[in-house]
Amino acid sequence: MTQALPQPVADATAPSPSGPVSARRHPRRPGTVVVYVILTVIAVIYVYPFLIQVATSFKTNAEAATNTLSLVPQTWTTAAYERLFLRSDFPVWFRNSVIVTLVVTVGRVLIDSLAGYALARLRFRGRAIIFAGLVAVMAVPNVVLLIPKFLVIKQLGIYNSFAGLIIPLFADAAGVFIMKNFFESIPVSVEEAARIDGAGPLRVWWSIVLPMATPALVTIVILSFQGSWNELAHFIVASQDPQLVTLTKGVAQLASGQLSQGTEYPIKLAAAAIMTIPVAVLFFVFQRRIMNVSTGAVKE
């Protein structure tokens, strides 16, 4: 990544509002070079571990333990991947993670947008109380809920089932908040026109409001996908069925040695690398949305 660094020289002549003054006071080039050096060093520190991770997953066990820094395996081997996919439960974990993540994401999009729309637009009795409650539950830390969630899941009889893995993750106060804020920021006139034309509230929500809310819905999709794909604690307490293990739980148990002996780093790192791929793809697909923090100024 870092080889692509351009020469900083060209910047010296680029126009900028503060350019002329600061250029005279603090000669630009030495400072700029220092900034590039610092940035490059930090970027290497941030990226190199992931390169090591991928490289090591193709090394033999022996080489992984001795030759830890190199990015090129002396003997290439896909043994770790073969073992993961052909002789372990890894495919089952992967399937479970996919199912849970997709259902949770769809569910959150529907629930969050319905509730957010109602809180932003519809005037009904008790709305203020609901909103206050929403803010309150957002303050409850997740980890505090581990034991309590288990108790309720047991009580409801959905322990050791996909329902137990999925339904509790629908709870997403922050998402409702994001949707509510979004709806408050867009004009109400289009919906009113539709309502005057005789469309019912559900119809207005489905065919007018949801399409308009795409930017906010994308945010919800990113957050839910990432959140449920990376979730661990909930899956630990929601089931103990080996058939319902998700990637995070499976890989965590693999890492802590509950499933394999010794320090077989290639297989662990291969598993970790594969579970990173879907979120990495999501990240690169929506990269411009995620990184472009000033969407207000420049429309995409």
Add this chain to the structure above:
Amino acid sequence: MTTATAPTGTTTPTRAARRRRSGLRRGQNATGWMFVAPMLVVLGLFLVVPVLMAAWVSLSDWSGRGSPLSSDVGFVGTENYTDLLVGGGLATKDFGTALRNNAYYVLLVVPLQTALSLFLASLVNRKLLRGRGLFRTAFYFPSVTSTVAITVLWLFLFSASGAVNSVLAWFGVNGPNWFNDPRGVLQLLLGWLGVDAAPSPLSGHGFLGITWWDWLAGPSVAMTAYILMAIFTTSGTFMLLFLAALQAISGDVEEAAIMDGTSPWQRFRYVTLPMLRPTVFTVVTLGLIGAWQVFDQIYTGTQGGPAKTTLTPAYLSYNSAFNNQQWGRGAAIAFLLFAIVIVFALVQRWLLRERAVPRRKRWNVVGAPPASATAAPGAPGALGPSGERSPSREGDTPHGPGTSGPTARGGAR
């Protein structure tokens, strides 16, 4: 929380809008409840009810068999809490150890990640920087991966002959066996200064079952590896928050400061930093809340070892309940942790409170145009903690002609 500050000066358009829409209000009660019903059911079932149930369990002697609500579960009052806080037994000792470990974690992670993310943000915020996108991507990428995957990687990097120790060896440093090293960092430093054994006033007395000398041990070498990991993975997210705030600062302000003959450091210290106060507040709050909930990495990695120096309250709570069947104690730990998080958030709020700067004054300088406020919820600088960010911004900027008036008012109060 922050929404309580939503602007109130919008009553006039509110009334007009209400009158205009009053014809449409009929039937909205039923529809409104129908729309929020799914959310109420899941939040109620999996957030509110659990907390109430756990509150009961923390006061009971439930052993994990049958329903905690059945009649043969005994009420033991505050016994679970007193066991942890003043019992003096192993429970107190473990809880005290977990608190100490996590306290050092918070003490180091929160300031360091805040400083690093602000530093990274101000570096990549330069308008003339080539390859900004690349750098931002590199810094943000660790934030999208799961804690489990990063922990697996960290266990490898910080193994005895791992990459980190190989790099340290270049500089002639003989690296420790990170995740197996229970020695406290502060005690190591004291050891180098010649203080090997505890002075008797420190070893004789203690708090929560462990001696003052042990409280002063500092984070263990193993915990230090986790601290580095936390900084590595969260700095990207917070960098985006700072970046958004930096870009909202108008160029005019900086230009004026330059005209006044300030140095870059002075500009940062006296112009930029004060304007970033709301973001610093958000980042520190989120950092504190996150740093007290260390669970995933401990479960994946060391499971509390070596010598309990990576035990955290969250993991201890899980372990007591699910592995040792002491459900009451586990739930009690969870509630104590909840209390700690709240206390820290409040103290922090008080420390970072506005001093002598009238609120309205800031509006002029921050002055995000209404257009950006409109796009904010959809803009996933919003990633992660955006739920916190958007409302706080909303309170700080005068925005929303018309549309936000009635709803913000009705919603926040």
